[in-house]
Amino acid sequence: MKKLLLTCLLTALSSTVLADKLAIVGGKVYTGTAQGTLESATVLIEDNKVVAVTEGSNVPDGYDTVDATGKYVTPGLIGAYTQLGLVEVSSSAGTVDSSVTDSLISATGAAFDVSYAVNPDSTLMAISRVEGITSAATTVSRSDTLLNGLGAVITLSGAADSVLKPQAFMSVNVSNSGADGNGESRAALWVMLNQVIDEAMQFTGSAQLNPTKPWHGINSRADVKALQPVISGKSPLLMFADRAADIRQVIAFKKRYPDIKVVLAKGMEAWRVADELAEADIPVILDPEFNLPGGFDQLGATLANAARLHKAGVEIAIGMETHNIRLATQHAGNAVAFGLPWEAAMAALTVNPANILAMPQQLGTLAQGARADIVVWSGDPLEVTEAAEMVIIDGKSIDMTSRQIKLQQRYQTRSKTQQTSQYIR
Template identity: 75%
Template sequence: MKSLITICLLAGLSCSVAAEKLAIVGGKVFTGSEQGTLDSATVLIDNNKIVTVTTSTEVPEGYTAIDATGKYVTPGLIGAYTQLGLVEVSSSAGTVDASVTESLVSSTGAAFDVSYAINPDSTLMAISRVEGVTSAVTGISRSATLFKGQGALITLSGASDSVLKARAFVAVDVGNYGAEANGGSRAAVWVTLNEAISEAVQVTTAAQLSPSSDWHGINSRADVKALKPVVNGTIPLLIFADRAADIRQVISFKKRYPKIKVVLVKGMEAWRVADELAKADIPVIIDPEFNLPGGFDQLGATLANAKRLEEAGVMVAIGMETHNIRLATQHAGNAVAFGMSWDAAMAALTVNPAQIFAMPDGLGTLKKGAQADVVIWSGDPLEVSEAAEMVIINGKQVEMTSRQIKLQQRYQQRAQSEQASQYIR
């Protein structure tokens, strides 16, 4: 990977001053739009928006040129399902905001809202950002309740207010973990889920949830309020499931509640019911690396999962555990090695998660009017030997450094300092 100084010289810019108008010239551009992938194109950025993507290599007056010849240019990557901003060390003895036990406000967990817990100063933000991840979907990973609360869409720009969209989805697990936490059996978890959703559907007026009104539901009043956007089809319901039998139950659930925007997450055996998922218009967020079963509900795990879903016409997004979302391109590359098309793999990292979660400002694409989240790569981003050389978020270049990089530099230079390394900041 080139150093930050080399990247600045390549761009002809000072990294401490963001140019208002940039022209990224000559790169192979994946647009994530109807323009597709262009072999040699120019991306024009004015302030924080994409002006256009054109096959012309001429730089308009007033634009600062960045030579991307021989390089790849893509939209900023989107972490399709993470706990970024909620967890630093998952096994910490302190508070881990990605885990919830119980609370007086909620009976089923739908009311929990992670937007209050996000820490934009998490070191994992920069670690992910320098690998080309510019925004993410973040939510609770473990809950003692039925639902995993309401997740959020965030930017990795480092801004103090990193939430792009609060209460963007609700999540629930109907697989082994979800069944174990809710009665110890799928016979309990599905009945509970159906009842919780049915209650939210039946509530039609605010008066029904008034503190002065009687309420005897399995949801709390706050849970019902959180579930109303789900049953109205405003925000998606993410359902975690792996085995084919569970996924068929998810498809049946979608038929019972056609207005709900159901999204399948994990889906290690999703390839076994790929045609049914496509027919039901259910997108799938997967980690394509899984090929060994971690439990009896994952016996059909295969590296060909992504390929088979794509061939069936299922919309696929790629997501994984928080600390490894920086490896998303490597995982997508492995999916390509096992038959997924290159364009579909790139879409799974960009435009597909943006569409699934209705992300604002055209994120996940390089097209006119979209927010300028752009990554310039040294080569094919799905090749493990290539890396992000420049990351632009909301029209501004970000510093290509992280805690890991700073630690490396600190101990490389320790012999040159008179102070002990632990006192250098």
């Protein structure tokens, strides 16, 4: 019933939200900037950008207004790691672009580029955005090669041009599952990874990759080209590992290649090496809800992982399995229950992933000039009983419906005479 009322509210406001100049007035505003959280403030939007956030309720002439009194206002949330737009039904091969077997163009997997496979019409986009997720990092989750290729940052607006930043990062799995296809041992995986990076560092000029010259590299020419932004530090390298011993190898890798912007992903036992991660300046993308081990790599899993990492000074962001990224606020709220400060939990959903993905000027904050991705919540977004009432993406209000909501409404309104006898009690 609450969802239905919120949908009706948004419908009434939608024409206002589409105005060129919009003021969201009176809400408790989490800015993600040095302004912090303002108890009662006004957010000004013009030409799809944030113009200013000011305390109080004064609105300049020419702005349409939305009353957010008693509500929370935040930047749009960012899924720091997903396969959104790449997978629809995991068991249906025709809808899965989140796994790769092999390719003639790539020997090590570096050249795979998911931006060509993103489907903005995926039903999972709407399911996620009505819960406040306005953008996400999306990438291959599994491949038969060493590297999982180039991931992209996407908007969840549903627009045809949904890729905000193609080739935004690269990823590699250095855990036990990553070793399965690379010599069946971490001993082989790490040797290969070091050689792949060393080889790519030798070819920094395009002339050296001339296709008419003989090539005998571990990488293909396309792989070497794809690795250049990574080895120069322009694009981050997400390294997936859970076991503390594997994470220490990630830290050692960072020391060997200090120019590479290393990011630890998953990291169920990251709390065990929190001080070392902080000293190495390695951020962590994690799901704070992981508690029970799924294998021997994850024996140290704990709900206090996020809080312990934050206390040690590690920058954290929240990323989750694609179909459940909509639950990111709930998982962040549980992390708060286990010691993570509220502001840190909000940062893990907004400004931190923007920093990790090298998009701090565009996403994750309500700073002047930032993209107008904004969510108005009925209350504290980290409380499971509250919900997103209004979601604005690139300055435009979205339709607060999804396939799940439509199914709910469809079957709530069916009378008993419309139901088949097997459902009548």
